[in-house]
Amino acid sequence: MNKLKIGVLTLQGGFDKHIESLVKLGADVVKVREAVTLESIDGLIIPGGESTTIIRLLKNFNIYDSLRQKIIEGLPVFGTCAGMILLSGGITSHEDQETLKLMNYKVSRNDYGRQIDSFDAELSIKGLDGSPVPAVFIRAPRITEISETVEILSEFEGSPVMVREKNMLAASFHPELTDDIRVHSLFLSMVSS
Amino acid sequence: MSEKLWSQRQSAQWKKNVGLAEMLKGGVIMDVVNAEQARIAEEAGAAAVMALERVPADIRQDGGVARMSDPKMIKEIQEAVSIPVMAKVRIGHIVEAKILQSMEVDFIDESEVLTPADDQYHIYKHDYSVPFVCGCRNLGEALRRIGEGATMIRTKGEAGTGDIIEAVRHMRTLKEGIRKIQNMPNAELMTEAKDLGAPFELLQEIKETGKLPVPNFSAGGVATPADAALMMELGAESVFVGSGIFKSDNPRRRAKAIVEAVTYYDDYKKLAEISEDLGAPMTGINCDDLADNEKFAGRGW
Numbered sequence: 315m316n317k318l319k320i321g322v323l324t325l326q327g328g329f330d331k332h333i334e335s336l337v338k339l340g341a342d343v344v345k346v347r348e349a350v351t352l353e354s355i356d357g358l359i360i361p362g363g364e365s366t367t368i369i370r371l372l373k374n375f376n377i378y379d380s381l382r383q384k385i386i387e388g389l390p391v392f393g394t395c396a397g398m399i400l401l402s403g404g405i406t407s408h409e410d411q412e413t414l415k416l417m418n419y420k421v422s423r424n425d426y427g428r429q430i431d432s433f434d435a436e437l438s439i440k441g442l443d444g445s446p447v448p449a450v451f452i453r454a455p456r457i458t459e460i461s462e463t464v465e466i467l468s469e470f471e472g473s474p475v476m477v478r479e480k481n482m483l484a485a486s487f488h489p490e491l492t493d494d495i496r497v498h499s500l501f502l503s504m505v506s507s
Numbered sequence: 508m509s510e511k512l513w514s515q516r517q518s519a520q521w522k523k524n525v526g527l528a529e530m531l532k533g534g535v536i537m538d539v540v541n542a543e544q545a546r547i548a549e550e551a552g553a554a555a556v557m558a559l560e561r562v563p564a565d566i567r568q569d570g571g572v573a574r575m576s577d578p579k580m581i582k583e584i585q586e587a588v589s590i591p592v593m594a595k596v597r598i599g600h601i602v603e604a605k606i607l608q609s610m611e612v613d614f615i616d617e618s619e620v621l622t623p624a625d626d627q628y629h630i631y632k633h634d635y636s637v638p639f640v641c642g643c644r645n646l647g648e649a650l651r652r653i654g655e656g657a658t659m660i661r662t663k664g665e666a667g668t669g670d671i672i673e674a675v676r677h678m679r680t681l682k683e684g685i686r687k688i689q690n691m692p693n694a695e696l697m698t699e700a701k702d703l704g705a706p707f708e709l710l711q712e713i714k715e716t717g718k719l720p721v722p723n724f725s726a727g728g729v730a731t732p733a734d735a736a737l738m739m740e741l742g743a744e745s746v747f748v749g750s751g752i753f754k755s756d757n758p759r760r761r762a763k764a765i766v767e768a769v770t771y772y773d774d775y776k777k778l779a780e781i782s783e784d785l786g787a788p789m790t791g792i793n794c795d796d797l798a799d800n801e802k803f804a805g806r807g808w
Binding site for chain 2: 327330347371375427453488
């Protein structure tokens with residue numbers, strides 16, 4: 315099999331750790347800061363960071379429309395934390411803030427609290443066997459509305475924390491901040507299938 | 508090395524706090540003195556704001572003792588924006604830190620910009636659940652702060668001057684210190700630790716990884732998009748901008764431009780466009796005109 319070429323959106327945020335996880339899995343990693351780079355990748359990760367910052371940069375540098383179009387056409391994408399916010403259909407806590415409006419769920423930002431309330435958890439994730447997956451939640455969003463078209467892969471305290479819809483995967487936590495690379499490998503298998 | 512690195516042996520709390528610092532990479536943290544400025548910063552794309560009563564340029568001008576800000580002002584800023592809110596405490600001021608922790612600020616800056624409360628000891632930051640950022644001028648200072656529990660480091664520069672020379676000096680000195688360790692045989696590490704006044708185990712980790720165990724940002728003197736890009740080029744992972752935004756002619760436009768310059772720091776065509784028509788930057792003070800006792804960067808032990 316040819317090496318998968320995975321883009322990581324590097325406008326702002328926790329991109330370094332995603333790059334490390336992908337390199338461990340043997341992927342060919344491409345930093346994405348321009349719309350044109352989207353043409354040459356097999357899949358894309360939208361990292362955590364500040365969703366308000368990332369959405370502005372997507373708009374100001376004319377990446378927003380091409381990114382949205384590529385994902386609608388089938389580019390596999392994985393959004394973590396701010397990435398989950400960007401993929402969402404809307405933000406219930408900040409209704410004026412724009413998103414990519416691609417997945418059929420809505421989120422409330424920083425719903426678990428400020429940094430002092432950030433926490434670790436162990437999750438069981440559909441499709442990943444073996445021991446529970448360690449997950450770090452940092453000022454995390456919470457899914458507050460979800461359509462039946464979205465498959466819930468993992469829940470924590472009654473809220474979905476990892477979901478999939480067609481070619482799109484989203485998590486409210488940070489798999490890249492642990493040494494466990496199973497969530498990234500799940501995304502890579504989505505890309506290669 | 509079969510035994511685990513220093514950073515791998517730290518608490519889950521510490522790792523989670525480094526995690527927030529990771530999320531702030533490739534971004535700009537802006538000093539703001541009220542809710543209105545905080546909103547302008549957020550709208551411009553700031554990754555976080557630093558709530559403080561006076562920007563460093565005013566602290567410099569006013570003189571006197573600079574202390575933790577009024578909690579009411581910090582609270583108003585926390586309510587005004589959805590991005591992380593940081594605030595400063597005086598070096599060694601344990602109670603100011605406990606107060607800010609009780610207010611759930613997202614990051615505490617134990618900062619040389621305020622007047623130090625303790626002339627010997629910094630705060631033992633491992634005791635807190637809220638994360639800390641500290642300034643440094645060189646590798647030894649960075650590693651002492653990390654040893655005490657800081658989960659983000661920023662090179663100090665010279666705050667409130669709008670002169671980038673000290674920020675450049677501190678970043679180059681830090682990077683040079685790291686390169687030296689990387690090329691050092693194991694036998695020399697202990698003496699180097701003694702000379703730097705830094706924890707030996709952290710030197711071992713740097714020899715293996717070639718980088719600090721926490722994100723490394725830049726502060727003190729950024730006034731233009733090109734300054735911000737310069738610090739990124741020299742190895743900063745994000746940029747703090749203090750007086751440079753709200754002491755300029757057009758804070759909105761300048762703030763947005765500096766955010767964009769950090770993301771596209773090595774795309775010079777874009778930087779040219781970003782830098783266009785921003786109005787006058789802050790006037791600034793040439794660092795060479797400051798007497799040693801007027802410099803903030805020397806504060807910290």
